[in-house]
Amino acid sequence: MGMTTDTTTGTAAPTSATLATLRGVERTYTRGAETIGVLKGVDIDIPRGDFLALMGPSGSGKSTLLNLLGGIDRPTAGSIDINGTRIDQLSDGQLTGWRARHVGFIFQLYHLLPVLTAAQNVELPLLLTGLSAAERRKRAAAALALVGLADRMSHKPAELSGGQEQRVGIARAIVTDPDILLADEPTGDLDRKSGDQILELLAELNRRFDKTIVMVTHDPHAAARAKRTLYLNDGLIESEQAR
């Protein structure tokens, strides 16, 4: 299997204080003859090193917003600029390559491959890079050490606790050193203690490594750990709260 190099998005972006700029972003779905507006014109600026929580009731559009930021969904209208790349203008193939290099996903249900060990799961995104096998292993080990699972390298997901699985998920998200980490209800499936540990880990990544994080949650306790919180309601930003 060969590696593809993406030439359209590979250029280094000019360093500015703002990482992501969203203008007039709309997203509508059609169900039969009916058109449902999930996002109805959203403007957001996300500075580098931000830790942003997205809150709002079910159906408010927060998850859709996260998907748009991660390039796994496309806006119906509006522009999304991330680190100098207009991702709303990329083709599907370009978008896939862009995700591999610039985004790290953290899922509520972790979504680890059950057949792979923790280390192999973390190594997975590195398969898309040109790194040597030894280098890949080294980086995966480093990422696992960073999340505190150096001693669980060769465990399968089924042999880990939920909190540990989510740590592996986080290690997998950061192993490629992406521009932005996107977390969808990262503590939604965890007990309070494990959830707190995960939030602490995210906060630390933000603090120590200056990682930009956008996190969807409906738990005010989780949102309290972010630098600021955007409240969405019915497809629009209702309010913003800084810590």
Place this chain on the structure above:
Amino acid sequence: MNIVASILEVSAATRLGISSLPERRGTALVALAGFAGVVLVLTGMLSIREGFAKTMRGNGRADNVIVLRGGASSELGSGITLEESRTIGAGAGVAQDGAGPIASPELLVIMDVRKRSNGNDANVPLRGVTERAYAVRGNLRIVAGRAFEPGRNELVVGIGAVGQFAGLDVGDTVRSGSVSWTVVGHMAADGGLEESELWADAKMVQQAYSRGNSYQAVYARLETEKAFDAFKDSLTSNPTLNIQAQRQDEYLRLQTQAMNAFITIAGTTVASLMALGAIFGALNSMYTAVASRSREIATLRALGFGRWAVFVSVLLESALLGVAGGLLGVALAWLAFNGYEASTLNFAGSFTQVSFAFAVTPELFAQGIRWALVLGLIGGALPAWHAARQPITTGLRDL
């Protein structure tokens, strides 16, 4: 637990399972197709055996005898003089009609005729006969043209041979060495071996093949089946004769034996190996079925259905798939093979071509479905056992 309650329990569990079949039609269809494939191949191959045997033995009669020279394996290796043939005709117990004893001296030679299917020369049996040959067989009919006239190089061709070999239509001329034969008629014999043969006047065949006035076999009709031993004794006790007498049906049965055994072994071996593959396909299918129904099975068990009801219901479902596949297989085999006309070399006997039609008989039908049923049961047993042993809580937790 009484029997009625048990039956109700099993039938309820089975119905539930079958009602969810459409949702897993993909794997169910694969299991079904696997069974159908096995049965199709098995039935197809055995239909060759049945068809061959039907032709070879169809006209064999227990009250007909065939007399060959002592030690001869078949007509081809036999030789009987004119005088000997008369002595044989006068043997004890030979039936009589208005024209004398019903005994027919015959010679069988081989003529090369082109096979339609591949254009190669094949060994076609040319039988030299007298008028008495019709009386011994009793079921020959001229279906086109007329019978050959004595003293002429004329042929009557069996309808099986007409289909398999080129240039045997009424009016055609067949050259063999320096002699030309004219086809004057076609004959039918209730699907028997004679339909594979070319018939001509024995005198003309003796001439064309430099056989003087010798024959190779005497066919005779006995007064009754029971007359055979007396007939045989009357000939073997004659010191001037060196012959062997066999009942015609027995003689033909022996000639069919080797072919029968070969096709049976080949057919069952091929089908068995295929069956192995089909069983694994079925195992996959039934395991998927059990997995997708684990919640339902757990619910049934929680409601008080017994383990064995679950076991039997899974097994029944698999057996049902088996039978359905078997039916499909035999139906396809019947459509594809029944009546398919072919010819092959009769190794064990005359070393000539036998024309026959593949026959999917009722026995093959039953055998095919039996096989499929057994395959279904084998494929279902292990998954059924697992389903029955699954703890109720595991299944319910899958919610």
Place this chain on the structure above:
Amino acid sequence: MSWGRLLWANLWRRRTRTVFTLLSVLSAFLLFGVLAATHYAFVGGIDLVGDGRLIAMNKVSFTQPLPLAYQGKIAAVLGVKSVGKANWIQGYYQEQRNFIPWVATDDAYLDMFEEIVITPEARRRWGAERTAAVIGADLAKVYGWKVGDKVPMRSGIWRNQDGTNTWEITIVGIYTSNNAAYDQGSLLTRYDYFDESRTYGKGSAGWYLIQLEDPAAGATVSGAVDALFANSSAQTKTATEKAFSASFASQIGDVGAIVTYVGIAVLFSMLLVTATTMAQAVRERTAELAVLKALGFDQRRIVAMVLGESVLVTVLGAALGLGLAWLLVTGLYPALARFMPAFKLTAEPVALGFVLALVLGALAGIWPAVQAMRLRVVDALRRA
């Protein structure tokens, strides 16, 4: 970890199912291998017959004899190196079901077969003893016959002057062959011993075997031989040994067609099994595939993973099945050699088997791969 490891790990996700699928594919290719060997035994073995010899027989049919005088006349034809005569005896030992292919023949015939390997001592005794017989190694094994044994051999066609159909023969040599696929189950005895004592057909030969000076001259020589006897009472039909074998094989029926039909039925069933397994595997892994896509795995890699897994199953199954077929064929060979000397699993069907495995694996994986490709990340993750 590598791409191969990822593929391998995914393959064993559902261990039982993969094992069953592998076994299913294995059975199919085991059958494929055995069928191929059988087919070769019937048809392919013909290729082993050399082009250097011609057979001349009576044009009417092979059961009609040819005059003995033809041997000298054929030997005089330009391009003929030597001519041997032969007679079919339809032998059997004790009972008719113990059939033995028995040919009465002469020095020239024995000498022109480089496939028949005997010791110089056996060849010397053949020339010196009237009742001398040379038998194939496979035949010797069946009845436990050794050099020096005297055996009463019977004929299903001929009669001896002594009133029996029995000839006593003396085994002077047991032949092997430099060509493993050559028949080693026959019995050869001297023509003169047989011809002197038979009661009818004296002074004739069943067929003549002609060794050519130049194997390429077969057509010319066979034409010349047939022309020589065109106006005599016994006309000849002359062709290469290979042509006779092929024509004979075709008389049995279309073994090739039967094998092909069965093969198609088998491979089609296997395709179904593998295709559903792959479809199931993809259906189960919807969320995983979506995650891989979110991580940046492009369509090409996704398709390659699904197809790769499917091909891995069929090729692995084919390797195991063909390996087992080879063991089986090799194991059965000693028992079958007498009837099917060319019962062999050759390289060609093995190569074809692997190609078929590749093609079938790809075919089985196409639909699931398309499903995986069409998968939209957002939808798939929401469903999961």
